[in-house]
Amino acid sequence: MDIDVLVTRLASQGAKRIYIQAxxxxxxxxxxIASRIEAQGIEVLLGCDPTxxxxxxxxxxxxxLGCDLLLHIGHTDFGVRPVLPVLYEPYAIPIDLVPLLERHLPGLExxxxxxxxxxxxxxxxxxxxAxxxxxxxKRILFAKQARNQREGLLLGCDWTAALPLEKEVDAYLxxxxxxxxxxxxALKTEKPVLALDVEQGTLxxxxxxxxxxxxxKTYHRGIAKDATTFGILLTMKEGQGFVRQAFHLKTALQAMGKQAWILVMDEISPAKIAGMKLDVxxxxxxPRMDEDFxxxxxxxxxxxxxxxxxxxAAAADAHVMVEESAAAPRA
Ligand code: SF4
Structure with missing residues (x-):
């Protein structure tokens, strides 16, 4: 990140007070970063909640809080429609991956x-x-992510830079x-997914x-079949808040004879629902939170x-109805 360029961009937007999320x-x-921005006469509030x-x-x-701009560092636009201007500032980490790749070439055979x-x-x-x-x-292929024009970028919940290539590749790296x-x-594809960890140096x-x-996940679905009380986790985070889906799920669970509650919070944590009777x-x-079981x-x-x-459940009901009608005495 070039802080001088960033400060110039903020000044050109006429920002007087900004909120930084990092x-x-x-x-x-x-x-x-905030000190350099404040030196230009722009007031800064530092957001400390996890991002x-x-x-x-x-x-x-x-x-x-009276800010005229949100400076969001470290991520690119996710498609959320904000209520005030947002400046997205990706944070690039300079690194030469070639020596690490060279070391792990045998693993790519x-x-x-x-x-x-x-x-x-x-x-x-x-x-x-590449x-x-x-x-x-090697033959190297790239695809673009739906939310970003750069090629080869993954989000934790967006695989559009990968899945369109599934038929052509031998593996994802x-x-x-x-x-x-x-x-x-890896949870979305049958093709091998290899991870070269730049911090650990491992493949x-x-x-x-x-x-x-x-x-x-299969085991959890098995438990859910016989469970009675369900808590539907709904967050107020703008890019993750699926209110209609929560109500739809509640109706679906009730139709299966389950009791279901929509649980609303911003940051979802076990402490906030401790003491509530919830089986599942x-x-x-x-969408990745189901891994936090x-x-x-x-x-x-x-x-x-x-x-x-x-x-x-619908298939099981249909099966019972067929069996019952087969067992019924015929006139
Ligand atoms: S929804 Fe989850 S996986 Fe997707 S960008 Fe947000 S935190 Fe990451």
Whole structure:
């Protein structure tokens, strides 16, 4: 991030008071950034709540505090319609991935056509990585993410930069930190997803992790079949708030004879629902939250799981009706 350029952009927008939202990893630098902005006569408020993505804009809060602009650092536009202007400032981490790729070339043997993927922080490193791999005889493919014009960018809940290439690639290769983004893709595709972790220096095939999670999801659907009380988790975060879907899910669960409650909060946490009688949670917020079942100590279903249960229940009812009519005495 070039702070001088950022300050010029803020001044050109006529900002007098701004609210800064930054991801946790940037908290160590946010005061330095704010000082440079304040030196230009712009008042700064520092948002300290966790920021999970651009699905989580604090625009209403900023407006209520008299700000004329929200500076959202670290993510690109998610498509939320804000109530005041938002300046998205991606935070690029300069890195040369070639030495790490070179070290892990043996792990890429057997995969000739690869789709390279990363997050916005490492987007600049993608092109040199692709050229290096091409020199090693690999065929490299990219697709654009629906929400962004740059190629090869993954979100935790948006795989449009990957899935259109599924038929053509031998494997997906994610270059970045952590497993959150590549694991989301692994749950959506049958093709191998390899994660080259730039912090750990490791190359991991996420197949085992994917299979483990899929087994747990199936187990949770089994528990939900016999459960009676469901809590539908609904967040007020603008990019994650699916109110109509929450009511639809409640109706679907009630039609199966279940009791269902819509539970509203901003940040969803186990402490906020401690003490409530809930057998199973239904995630109507960030679609990746169903992986947090160990945190909530309860099964968490996604909406698709509820609709699958509904179909299974309808199929079971139809089966019983057929059996009953076959057993009925004929006139
Ligand atoms: S994965 Fe969740 S937190 Fe990340 S952008 Fe999507 S909805 Fe937001």
């Amino acid at each position: 991801p946790e990893g940037l908290k160590t630098r946010v005061q330095e 999970y993505g651009a699905c989580d804009l604090r625009d209403k809060e900023a407006k209520a 057997g995969y000739r056509t690869l789709s390279l993927l990363t997050t916005i922080q490492f987007a600049d490193a993608l092109e040199p990585a 050229r290096f791999l091409e020199r090693q005889g 994610y270059l970045g930190s952590g497993r959150f983004h590549p694991l989301g893709l 991991t095939d996420l197949g085992k992790e994917r299979d483990r999670l899929l087994r747990i 949670l239904v995630n109507c917020a960030c 160990s945190l909530f100590k309860k099964p968490i279903l996604n909406p698709a799981d509820v609709y699958q249960l509904q179909r299974e």
